[in-house]
Amino acid sequence: MDIKDSFHQYILDLQFSICRSLELVDGKAVFVNDDWVRPEGGGGVSCVIAEGNVFEKAGVNTSAVFGKLPEAMQQAFGVGESQFFACGLSLVIHPLNPYVPTVHANWRYFELYNSASEKTDSWFGGGSDLTPYYIFREDGEHFHTTLKNAMDPFGRHWYPKCKQHCDEYFVNKHRNNEARGIGGVFYDYLRPESEEDAGNLLAFQEANGNAFLPAYIPIVEKRKDLDYGEKEIRWQEIRRGRYVEFNLIHDRGTLFGLKTNGRTESILMSLPPRARWEYNHRPEPGSREEETIEMLKPGRWVRE
Amino acid sequence: MDIKDSFHQYILDLQFSICRSLELVDGKAVFVNDDWVRPEGGGGVSCVIAEGNVFEKAGVNTSAVFGKLPEAMQQAFGVGESQFFACGLSLVIHPLNPYVPTVHANWRYFELYNSASEKTDSWFGGGSDLTPYYIFREDGEHFHTTLKNAMDPFGRHWYPKCKQHCDEYFVNKHRNNEARGIGGVFYDYLRPESEEDAGNLLAFQEANGNAFLPAYIPIVEKRKDLDYGEKEIRWQEIRRGRYVEFNLIHDRGTLFGLKTNGRTESILMSLPPRARWEYNHRPEPGSREEETIEMLKPGRWVRE
Numbered sequence: 001m002d003i004k005d006s007f008h009q010y011i012l013d014l015q016f017s018i019c020r021s022l023e024l025v026d027g028k029a030v031f032v033n034d035d036w037v038r039p040e041g042g043g044g045v046s047c048v049i050a051e052g053n054v055f056e057k058a059g060v061n062t063s064a065v066f067g068k069l070p071e072a073m074q075q076a077f078g079v080g081e082s083q084f085f086a087c088g089l090s091l092v093i094h095p096l097n098p099y100v101p102t103v104h105a106n107w108r109y110f111e112l113y114n115s116a117s118e119k120t121d122s123w124f125g126g127g128s129d130l131t132p133y134y135i136f137r138e139d140g141e142h143f144h145t146t147l148k149n150a151m152d153p154f155g156r157h158w159y160p161k162c163k164q165h166c167d168e169y170f171v172n173k174h175r176n177n178e179a180r181g182i183g184g185v186f187y188d189y190l191r192p193e194s195e196e197d198a199g200n201l202l203a204f205q206e207a208n209g210n211a212f213l214p215a216y217i218p219i220v221e222k223r224k225d226l227d228y229g230e231k232e233i234r235w236q237e238i239r240r241g242r243y244v245e246f247n248l249i250h251d252r253g254t255l256f257g258l259k260t261n262g263r264t265e266s267i268l269m270s271l272p273p274r275a276r277w278e279y280n281h282r283p284e285p286g287s288r289e290e291e292t293i294e295m296l297k298p299g300r301w302v303r304e
Numbered sequence: 305m306d307i308k309d310s311f312h313q314y315i316l317d318l319q320f321s322i323c324r325s326l327e328l329v330d331g332k333a334v335f336v337n338d339d340w341v342r343p344e345g346g347g348g349v350s351c352v353i354a355e356g357n358v359f360e361k362a363g364v365n366t367s368a369v370f371g372k373l374p375e376a377m378q379q380a381f382g383v384g385e386s387q388f389f390a391c392g393l394s395l396v397i398h399p400l401n402p403y404v405p406t407v408h409a410n411w412r413y414f415e416l417y418n419s420a421s422e423k424t425d426s427w428f429g430g431g432s433d434l435t436p437y438y439i440f441r442e443d444g445e446h447f448h449t450t451l452k453n454a455m456d457p458f459g460r461h462w463y464p465k466c467k468q469h470c471d472e473y474f475v476n477k478h479r480n481n482e483a484r485g486i487g488g489v490f491y492d493y494l495r496p497e498s499e500e501d502a503g504n505l506l507a508f509q510e511a512n513g514n515a516f517l518p519a520y521i522p523i524v525e526k527r528k529d530l531d532y533g534e535k536e537i538r539w540q541e542i543r544r545g546r547y548v549e550f551n552l553i554h555d556r557g558t559l560f561g562l563k564t565n566g567r568t569e570s571i572l573m574s575l576p577p578r579a580r581w582e583y584n585h586r587p588e589p590g591s592r593e594e595e596t597i598e599m600l601k602p603g604r605w606v607r608e
Contacts, residue, residue: 034584048583059583174562241575248552249562258478258553271545271581278577279352279363280338280569 003122003198004085007109007205008064011089012045014107014209015062018091019047021213022060025220026052031060036263041067046266050273054100054224058093059269069112070260082120083113089209092270093216098236099223101132101139101181102243103216104270106253107209124201125188126208128215129166131181131243133236134288135295139219140182144301147185150211154204159302162187167298172246179296180246184215235289237276244275307426307502308389311413311509312368315393316349318411318513319366322395323351325517326364329524330356335364340567345371350570354577358404358528362397363573373416376564386424387417393513396574397520402540403527405436405443405485406547407520408574410557411513428505429492430512432519433470435485435547437540438592439599443523444486448605451489454515458508463606466491471602476550483600484550488519539593541580548579 001009019031029052037043044063049055064087074080088108095102107126114120130143144163151158166186172178185208192198247254247270257267283289305313323335333356341347348367353359368391378384392412399406411430418424434447448467455462470490476482489512496502551558551574561571587593 046583050583057581057583174568176568237578241579244548244579245552245572248549249559255553264478264480265584268549268581269583273581274541275545275548275579275581276577277361277572277575277579279350279354279361279573 003192003202004087004109004111007202008087010202010206010209011062011087011107014212015045015047015060015089018060018213019049021217022049022055022058022093025217025224026054028053029055036266038063038065038067038263041065044263044266046269048269052096054095054097054220056094056096057273058091059266060089060091061266061269062089063087063266072256072260076256077112077121079112079120081115083115083117085111085113090270094240094272095220095224097224097226098133098228098232099136099226100220101130102240102272103128103130105129105212107205109205122192122198123188124190124192124205126205127162127166127184127186128208128212129170129181129184129186130216130219131239133232133239133292135182135292136223139222140299140301141303142218143182143184143215145303146211146215147208148302150207151185151204154200154207158187158204159185163301164298170246172242172250174249175242175245177297178242178293179298180243182295182299182301234276235283237274238278238281239292240272240275241277243272247271307496307506308391308413308415311428311506312391314506314510314513315366315391315411318516319349319351319364319393322364322517323353325521326353326359326362326397329521329528330358332357333359340570342367342369342371342567345369348567348570350573352573356400358399358401358524360398360400361577362395363570364393364395365570365573366393367391367570374564376560380560381416381425383416383424385419387419387421389415389417394574398544398576399524399528401528401530402437402532402536403440403530404524405434406544406576407432407434409433409516411509413509426496426502427492428494428496428509430509431466431470431488431490432512432516433474433485433488433490434520434523435543437536437543437596439486439596440527443526444603444605445607446522447486447488447519449607450515450519451512452606454511455489455508458504458511462491462508463489467605468602474550476546476554478553479546479549481601482546482597483602484547486599486603486605538580539587541578542582542585543596544576544579545581547576551575 029049031047031049034046042065047060049058066085069082069084090106092104105128109124112121148159162185166183169186170180192201333353335351335353338350346369351364353362370389373386373388394410396408409432413428416425452463466489470487474484496505
């Protein structure tokens with residue numbers, strides 16, 4: 001099997017295991033599969049869950065699309081008329097309990113071909129990042145450390161580099177550079193330099209994908225039964241407003257997808273079930289909410 | 305008084321009368337004034353109301369800012385280093401009752417100067433548009449007809465032109481060209497050709513501003529006490545999600561403001577108090593919700 005088929009098979013397997021694990025934790029909600037076809041070539045499977053015991057809204061999508069490279073992508077990549085193949089898994093999980101963080105992850109692979117169908121470029125990208133409404137230091141450490149441990153066997157430079165990339169990306173610049181959450185890892189344009197290197201990058205990609213459930217599920221288990229009330233829900237909704245702002249104003253993937261005639265419902269499945277905006281909202285001084293805001297900047301989450 | 309001072313005084317007076325009228329209708333909420341200063345020159349007054357009997361969230365803002373034209377604006381206007389003056393009133397009103405529509409309006413004036421402080425360009429812009437959650441034909445007709453009647457004395461070409469401009473602007477292209485609401489009027493770059501013409505355009509601007517309360521308040525009065533329940537609130541929240549999408553993805557003013565270091569809280573006061581996103585939501589066939597969706601396209605709202 002070539003790299004692209006291997007990776008496609010991998011994300012389908014990963015989609016299955018992530019959905020089953022989430023169902024197990026939830027105990028009520030069952031994923032609904034929504035297959036879709038892209039008229040220009042390829043398609044995808046959106047797996048969505050709503051109004052569970054634990055997960056208020058979650059989407060775990062895979063897609064494999066190919067064909068003529070859309071003009072907007074030609075411009076973005078600085079190439080002329082080309083053919084492409086793109087394949088990835090993308091997930092966003094919004095839990096009900098405000099003490100359980102929202103999580104986002106994505107792993108993708110891209111190939112470009114010239115008019116003679118020769119592969120001219122290819123790269124991997126991916127990452128996982130956590131958006132808590134109330135920050136527990138030990139949860140952040142668990143999430144980051146699990147991701148770091150998955151990357152370290154490939155070289156100890158990976159985690160710090162990808163952690164920084166993540167910190168720099170998920171920022172609401174229009175909110176005085178407030179971070180969307182407490183980060184994680186993010187990487188893009190990892191180009192294999194040889195067949196062997198492609199195999200290594202695929203293994204790197206799989207190590208990252210496999211780290212997702214152990215990074216996230218223990219945090220869910222630990223916080224899902226904590227008591228909360230109206231106040232915590234309101235705060236969760238306000239923070240989810242910031243999540244919406246990031247995704248619609250700054251997220252390159254979202255804007256690109258919407259502008260290139262992507263499948264709107266799959267792209268916007270990342271949006272939270274509920275959000276709230278209050279004019280000039282400020283958390284009470286000394287509150288846990290204020291403490292969270294103060295921690296929404298690049299921080300150290302791994303004990304060295 | 306020159307045009308810019310006259311217009312500034314007008315919008316301050318209009319802000320006062322709109323806020324008082326809304327308070328009167330609401331019977332509970334009182335506007336809070338939030339003055340702000342722009343470090344580079346000028347400032348504004350944000351008047352906000354929250355959690356009223358009738359209005360869940362409303363902002364009526366004026367600003368008058370001036371100084372060196374920011375670089376992003378130089379590019380947008382296709383000019384070199386310049387000085388500018390900009391002044392306007394902008395309002396968004398989100399009522400509590402899902403049968404009362406959200407409304408947005410804005411009237412503005414802009415002047416550009418060269419390095420010798422000579423005025424090189426100036427223009428007016430503005431408009432009002434209505435976003436119902438449930439469409440009552442008679443309300444739409446009242447809103448549009450009131451706006452048309454205000455414009456007609458200046459020439460009967462104005463309303464059809466500005467109505468079309470509005471229909472073309474407030475569209476969620478990524479939602480299969482669904483309209484944000486049922487439109488109204490929208491105009492921009494109305495450049496005075498002489499002193500006298502400037503006076504006429506100022507009168508046009510004031511006629512439009514003065515039409516706002518008579519266009520909107522009777523609709524509020526008529527619908528504010530209609531019964532509603534969970535189902536209607538949920539629908540309102542889903543539609544408000546579309547409002548958020550338009551403002552953050554497509555609205556030029558919002559994106560421009562956020563990118564040019566505008567005052568984030570004043571810009572984003574347009575966002576609704578609550579919003580909701582459900583994967584692939586479709587209203588029930590034959591329901592009032594589905595009927596609303598079907599009417600969210602350019603339509604005829606004035607009986608000729």
